[in-house]
Amino acid sequence: MSMNKQGRKTDIKQPTSDRIDAKTYSGNKALQIEEPILFDLGDTQTTGVDFADVAPFENRLNGMERAEEFGLAGLSEPETMRHYVRLSQKNYSIDTGIYPLGSCTMKHNPRLNEKIARLPGFMDIHPLQPQSSVPGAIDLMSELAHWLMELTGMKAIALSPKAGAHGELCGMMAIKAAHEAREAQEEGGATKNVVLVPDSAHGTNPATAALIGYKIRSVPAQEDGTVTAASVKEALDDDVAAIMLTNPNTGGVFEREIVEIAKLIHEAGAYFYCDGANFTAIAGKVKPGELGVDAMHFNLHKTFSTPHGGGGPGSGPVVLSKRLAPFAPLPFLVKDGESTRLVENASDHVSEASPFGRMTAFHGQFGMYTRALTYMMSHGSDGLKQASEDAVLNANYLRASLSDYMSLAFGEDHICMHEVLFDDAFLKDTGVTTLDFAKAMIDEGFHPMTVYFPLIVHGAMLVEPTESESKASLDQFIEVMIALAKRAKQGDAEPFLNAPRFTPRRRLDETGAARKPILRWSSEDEVNM
Amino acid sequence: MRYLPLSPNDRREMLAKVGVDHVDALFADVPKDKLLDKLPDLPMAASEIEVERQLSQMAARNLSAGQAKGFFVGAGAYRHHVPATVDHLIQRSEFLTAYTPYQPEISQGTLQVLFEFQTQICMLTGMDVANASMYDGSTATAEAVLMARRVTRRKKAILSGGLHPQYRAVVENMERFSGGDLVQMTPSIAKAEDLIDQIDDETACVVVQYPDFFGQISDYSALAEAAHAKKALLIIVVTEIVSLGAIKSPGSMGADIVVAEGQSLGCGLDFGGPYVGLFATRQKYIRQMPGRLCGKTVDVDGQQGFVLTLSTREQHIRREKATSNICTNSGLMALAFSIHLTLLGEKGLRQLAMINHANAVQLANQLGKIKGVEVLNDSFFNEFTIRVPGSAHDLVEALAAKQILAGVPVSRLLPKDKLDDLLLIAVTEMNSGDQLTTLAATIEGEIK
Numbered sequence: 006m007s008m009n010k011q012g013r014k015t016d017i018k019q020p021t022s023d024r025i026d027a028k029t030y031s032g033n034k035a036l037q038i039e040e041p042i043l044f045d046l047g048d049t050q051t052t053g054v055d056f057a058d059v060a061p062f063e064n065r066l067n068g069m070e071r072a073e074e075f076g077l078a079g080l081s082e083p084e085t086m087r088h089y090v091r092l093s094q095k096n097y098s099i100d101t102g103i104y105p106l107g108s109c110t111m112k113h114n115p116r117l118n119e120k121i122a123r124l125p126g127f128m129d130i131h132p133l134q135p136q137s138s139v140p141g142a143i144d145l146m147s148e149l150a151h152w153l154m155e156l157t158g159m160k161a162i163a164l165s166p167k168a169g170a171h172g173e174l175c176g177m178m179a180i181k182a183a184h185e186a187r188e189a190q191e192e193g194g195a196t197k198n199v200v201l202v203p204d205s206a207h208g209t210n211p212a213t214a215a216l217i218g219y220k221i222r223s224v225p226a227q228e229d230g231t232v233t234a235a236s237v238k239e240a241l242d243d244d245v246a247a248i249m250l251t252n253p254n255t256g257g258v259f260e261r262e263i264v265e266i267a268k269l270i271h272e273a274g275a276y277f278y279c280d281g282a283n284f285t286a287i288a289g290k291v292k293p294g295e296l297g298v299d300a301m302h303f304n305l306h307k308t309f310s311t312p313h314g315g316g317g318p319g320s321g322p323v324v325l326s327k328r329l330a331p332f333a334p335l336p337f338l339v340k341d342g343e344s345t346r347l348v349e350n351a352s353d354h355v356s357e358a359s360p361f362g363r364m365t366a367f368h369g370q371f372g373m374y375t376r377a378l379t380y381m382m383s384h385g386s387d388g389l390k391q392a393s394e395d396a397v398l399n400a401n402y403l404r405a406s407l408s409d410y411m412s413l414a415f416g417e418d419h420i421c422m423h424e425v426l427f428d429d430a431f432l433k434d435t436g437v438t439t440l441d442f443a444k445a446m447i448d449e450g451f452h453p454m455t456v457y458f459p460l461i462v463h464g465a466m467l468v469e470p471t472e473s474e475s476k477a478s479l480d481q482f483i484e485v486m487i488a489l490a491k492r493a494k495q496g497d498a499e500p501f502l503n504a505p506r507f508t509p510r511r512r513l514d515e516t517g518a519a520r521k522p523i524l525r526w527s528s529e530d531e532v533n534m
Numbered sequence: 535m536r537y538l539p540l541s542p543n544d545r546r547e548m549l550a551k552v553g554v555d556h557v558d559a560l561f562a563d564v565p566k567d568k569l570l571d572k573l574p575d576l577p578m579a580a581s582e583i584e585v586e587r588q589l590s591q592m593a594a595r596n597l598s599a600g601q602a603k604g605f606f607v608g609a610g611a612y613r614h615h616v617p618a619t620v621d622h623l624i625q626r627s628e629f630l631t632a633y634t635p636y637q638p639e640i641s642q643g644t645l646q647v648l649f650e651f652q653t654q655i656c657m658l659t660g661m662d663v664a665n666a667s668m669y670d671g672s673t674a675t676a677e678a679v680l681m682a683r684r685v686t687r688r689k690k691a692i693l694s695g696g697l698h699p700q701y702r703a704v705v706e707n708m709e710r711f712s713g714g715d716l717v718q719m720t721p722s723i724a725k726a727e728d729l730i731d732q733i734d735d736e737t738a739c740v741v742v743q744y745p746d747f748f749g750q751i752s753d754y755s756a757l758a759e760a761a762h763a764k765k766a767l768l769i770i771v772v773t774e775i776v777s778l779g780a781i782k783s784p785g786s787m788g789a790d791i792v793v794a795e796g797q798s799l800g801c802g803l804d805f806g807g808p809y810v811g812l813f814a815t816r817q818k819y820i821r822q823m824p825g826r827l828c829g830k831t832v833d834v835d836g837q838q839g840f841v842l843t844l845s846t847r848e849q850h851i852r853r854e855k856a857t858s859n860i861c862t863n864s865g866l867m868a869l870a871f872s873i874h875l876t877l878l879g880e881k882g883l884r885q886l887a888m889i890n891h892a893n894a895v896q897l898a899n900q901l902g903k904i905k906g907v908e909v910l911n912d913s914f915f916n917e918f919t920i921r922v923p924g925s926a927h928d929l930v931e932a933l934a935a936k937q938i939l940a941g942v943p944v945s946r947l948l949p950k951d952k953l954d955d956l957l958l959i960a961v962t963e964m965n966s967g968d969q970l971t972t973l974a975a976t977i978e979g980e981i982k
Contacts, residue, residue: 052882067913079879093628095643100627126593131607132806141595167669168862208850215854217711259563314866315644316634318808362707366672366700367806385579388535402548475539508639510839518831518843525653
């Protein structure tokens with residue numbers, strides 16, 4: 006029998022029944038508390054905010070007063086607190102444990118970022134108050150721009166895109182605007198209407214190019230998802246306006262022939278768009294501008310640690326080469342002697358600028374700029390390089406440690422960058438799928454890796470540990486992954502097929518949800534249940 | 535570096551496990567001459583104290599709304615009071631540092647919030663369905679026009695002159711690049727625009743703002759009927775969502791798509807972002823909607839739960855055939871919005887809206903008494919337009935020098951429309967009676 010220092014018994018009796026079948030009167034399970042939908046909890050007459058009464062006055066609403074009921078439910082302040090705290094406890098988060106979602110870069114979110122973003126001088130300022138009253142905010146944008154351009158070796162920047170896909174759109178619009186400007190000068194020049202996208206690309210790439218009227222031409226990827234100069238050459242003709250390439254690619258591999266590819270693209274009069282979603286692997290190690298990139302977006306919420314917030318907000322600034330710089334959208338920063346100002350309108354003529362338009366109202370995700378700059382200043386040039394190296398080392402450590410137990414998509418000798426890709430060959434004939442494996446990881450207390458992406462390998466499992474994981478954390482992860490892989494291979498499929506077992510909800514009927522969508526609460530709905 | 539847990543010893547052991555001598559061996563795929571041999575020319579790592587010191591100095595150089603002796607800036611972003619509970623809750627680790635809920639079993643918190651959020655948006659706007667949020671109001675407007683083109687298979691969009699000029703610029707940009715046709719009406723507060731005349735058999739949609747950019751409140755029921763008669767859609771844009779606590783819902787007027795900026799609830803001003811775009815439509819159009827959707831379902835034990843749904847519309851499945859290229863929404867700001875609205879409830883929202891309106895009416899009455907100042911609105915909610923003698927821009931700068939942020943000169947957003955003497959003034963529950971009096975007195979002093 007083991008005792009703690011106070012002499013209390015600390016040994017645990019074997020449970021006599023399977024805990025998942027244990028029922029409680031409340032439906033709660035200790036810290037897992039069932040929480041009803043807001044509209045079943047609150048009512049329209051309850052409020053958690055106190056206001057002073059309004060003295061009678063003559064309104065100016067033009068006879069448009071709202072008489073109709075909303076049905077909006079209110080809660081008192083303590084009830085509100087409990088509702089959301091209980092809901093929060095049903096989420097996994099990076100603060101809870103390893104979150105190895107490949108291509109999503111779930112790294113530590115420092116709280117200093119949050120503190121700085123909430124300084125009144127940053128948070129409590131309006132985008133349309135006189136620029137003369139916000140020199141510090143404009144300096145912050147200017148400083149962020151400087152860091153991002155120096156890290157990439159690029160010449161200009163559009164800060165305003167609201168997320169990665171919005172940044173892609175911005176970059177591709179700049180490319181289209183540059184082609185249009187050239188076509189307007191050249192007589193009889195053919196319109197370039199094709200964009201090259203590798204099979205391995207993230208879905209936003211083709212969606213973005215198609216949105217602005219480009220035809221998509223697929224470039225076959227090699228087995229490891231990389232693209233060769235030869236296959237690009239094969240796909241190139243006068244119609245090609247641009248290539249969209251992710252580097253490192255979606256399988257975590259650096260594009261070895263990227264310099265040759267850029268050269269071919271430029272010789273064909275096209276532009277090189279680089280999806281910078283995976284910049285976290287190479288910040289401080291490689292400058293995309295030196296590779297021949299013309300436009301690249303960042304995901305500040307990936308590389309520079311602004312919180313993902315359960316699905317946004319993102320922030321997707323785009324750096325541009327010298328050739329694309331004039332086409333950067335409004336607003337943009339210009340130096341006026343010592344000071345910097347934001348150019349908000351096309352009519353505010355600035356020499357050599359011919360902005361293609363505007364991506365968003367106001368100036369972009371300023372609150373994310375403060376967080377990203379705080380993160381970069383904390384790391385410094387040396388720390389950013391170290392972070393990239395650690396991210397790559399962590400991924401390769403997982404690769405080397407798991408190669409005997411799981412199947413590496415690109416073979417055992419293939420190094421990876423910040424993420425390592427497995428396929429489902431090691432699960433062959435086990436009756437366990439990639440999805441089942443992922444769900445079993447949930448029972449073990451881990452967030453699963455990205456599954457079934459990229460599409461180029463069967464049953465993909467893309468693992469990105471990031472630099473935020475300690476060796477101890479990785480070792481624990483490795484131990485469990487090995488145990489799960491062994492269990493699956495031993496033919497013990499049951500725990501996988503039933504997983505997850507210990508979550509507030511078990512596997513959910515996604516097919517049913519899509520077939521008969523219920524997208525809002527309604528009172529009738531509850532009666533029918 | 536405090537954020538990096540690996541020790542030099544860890545790194546050595548791990549490199550050994552990987553089977554390489556130096557970390558650069560893992561960068562072997564990078565062309566040799568492209569691997570940087572020196573650090574980027576940027577400052578070195580800094581302590582928390584040092585970073586805080588530098589950035590606090592930068593922040594201190596801005597005149598924040600709270601420091602100002604009066605703050606009346608609006609035009610699409612409004613300064614409202616956000617209860618302390620909201621900011622506390624959105625900083626819960628499990629909300630702040632979670633990803634998109636792709637694994638529903640360990641994301642029921644985020645998913646239930648989104649389901650409740652979607653319901654709140656439907657109730658506010660008077661619509662059937664809403665998505666789980668967009669980047670902001672302006673990009674949501676551009677997405678709404680794209681959706682109207684998909685639904686009607688037509689290209690022409692008619693934009694009211696009362697639409698926020700930067701929203702117009704965003705739509706114009708998207709339409710130019712995606713091959714749409716635009717008819718843009720001239721911005722004017724003085725005369726009513728005849729949108730109905732512009733609708734024809736080629737028209738995909740008419741886009742109006744409610745209350746409009748100048749603050750006017752119009753009934754769009756007749757416009758909805760006229761649009762529907764030609765099988766076109768009516769898109770109603772709301773930039774001040776609190777207004778819907780006081781005025782009829784867009785849905786009740788016959789809107790087909792309602793998009794809005796949700797910044798007023800839960801979000802701060804943040805110099806323009808991150809905000810939260812709201813997007814709602816009719817049941818029959820759900821499969822043409824952009825953005826993420828959360829739906830209710832059951833798990834294998836028959837218990838109610840939530841998942842992301844109808845993802846076959848989205849880019850990761852449909853690639854170039856997707857309804858939109860959007861991947862991220864504005865999850866955390868949607869959460870902030872939803873918590874704030876839960877605290878308010880229907881009763882609180884109505885009270886909040888009425889306080890805003892009452893303050894605005896009071897200020898309009900005071901300003902209207904100043905010689906040389908004219909309040910141009912027939913109607914308004916919490917923002918209205920005044921005409922001042924001379925340049926509104928100069929007046930705003932003069933007041934800013936006195937620590938009063940008086941509003942937005944219309945010419946800042948419409949530099950080419952000869953509206954230099956117009957000033958937009960927004961008033962919320964944050965403005966005390968003293969601030970109103972000070973503003974009126976100072977403007978009177980300046981224009982003498």
